[in-house]
Amino acid sequence: MKSAAAVHGPPTGSAVALPTWPLLGVCAGALGAAALGGAGVLDATAQGPWPCALRAVTGLPCPLCGLTRSVTAAGGGDLAASFERHPLGLPALALAAALLAALARGRPVRMPSAALGILAAAVMLTWTLQLVRYAA
DSSP states (O other): OOOHHHHHOSOOOOEEEEOHHHHHHHHHHHHHHHHHHHTTSSOTTSOOSSOOHHHHHHSSOOTTTTHHHHHHHHHTTOHHHHHHHOTTHHHHHHHHHHHHHHHHTTSOEEEEHHHHHHHHHHHHHHHHHHHHHHHO
């Protein structure tokens, strides 16, 4: 009889359970902003209803500055403006939809640690690009 490792292969790493309620709020917020942008209720060119705390204190954009306007522009069909406002806007919408679908199945959502690392690296890379663009 084969061992479990031989049948299923070696362990692929740990996964992190994502908290349900905060995840639900973030996903609903992202998809809601896109829907409101598509309906013309939110203007993707306007500043948001509250200022970024990091920008207010330091004058520098935070890693997520522009993300709400990005998903709003995507919802309105302006993909170029979405990418310009924040390069992770479209991937954030896709991730939000996938996570919301997983939550709808009623099971805990687990994300591989490596995927979280890649996500963190993508956010840091786009933040670096925002800081370079801001300084120019």
